[in-house]
Amino acid sequence: MVCAHCSKSVLGQTEGSHQGYDPEHGPPLLSLLISCTNCGQSSLFLSEDYGGGWDEPARVWPAPGRRLGLSVPRELRDEHEQARLCFEAKAYTAAGVMVRRTLEGVCAVKGTTKRTLFEGLREMKESGAIDERLFEWAQALRILGNQGAHYTGTQISREDAEDALDLCEALLDYMFELTAKFTAFQQRRKPPSAGEDQQ
Template identity: 45%
Template sequence: MAFTYGPFVVLCSSCQKPSLATVHGSITESTHEHDHAQVLHLASCQDCGSGLLIAQGIDQGAEGEEFTSPVIRWPSPAGSVGARVPAALRQEYEQARVCYQAQAYTAVAVMVRRTLEGVCTEEGVKRRTLSQSLSALQEEGKIDQRLVEWAAELRVLGNEGAHYTGSQVSPEDARDALNLAQAFLDYMYTFSTQFEEFKARRAKRHQKNT
């Protein structure tokens, strides 16, 4: 994918419409992933004029640098996930969110299921079925029973969306699937990490005081 400094086609966080974003300046920053960096673009929506901060990932692939699709980082899109969620999963979830904005509700269910598959892959779990992979995550202590139940329902909804049954996923189910997927990702990669950092700081402080 050729790198470009825009204009980008984005779903504007302010006017909630697909629009071109004009880039006014860019910087490249490294991330905690050694084979991944990102470019941050200061841009503006050509429709409403609102300012936007757009991120575009740079991955070191076998054939050199590969650039991901641009994603708005600020203002935070409704339903966006935390920056600690791996870039590949953020992109999968963002596509689900764009499908919802486009009222492609069945596509939302499919993208949410792909997101769950991505979580298992990121965590190094690969079983014959997604259900078995999610069970393996629970056995490893990475998700609890409530998250297993959420994921199971999202998996079933995704299966319904992926196969022709003559019926469509409802707007309400698509919205709930998107919200549950957001909570699942933030629990896995934002809240759990913050909690571990909190415990580590307290343990270090306690060690200093004893």
């Protein structure tokens, strides 16, 4: 496992386990408390048995990075997930490059006509697809991704890669997930037409 506390790849040591089964709440459940053999901190994993044996335990605490909502196009979720996997593998420069690829995907999904990422982001700003703040975030992520994509002799740090992932996630959330939620909210709150209002 990769320890959620110290980020080291370790075997882990099972400190305790518990099996439970309530047919009204799903399949048999195995809870595992596993400690890191490097830093000593513990993590909680859960495994379920759907009839073919226990599946691969999944960490539930500390909570893993959350998944992007389904309003974010699948291809962008996939790119962002690859960036996160690079980060978890400690390939921080690769994570920065994948964040940049995610931005390129955003431009493609939004139908920009410009050839470069810089111009595509500017086109999205001018069309109102992103505001000034999101444009600044995207430009900072583009520059970081360029640092990773072109040999400069400088690696992307863990902190910068982590911030890039968070900012990219926020940008995707705002552009797709929150925008869809707000549109649905507006539809529900739409005042009735004049005829309906007088019934």
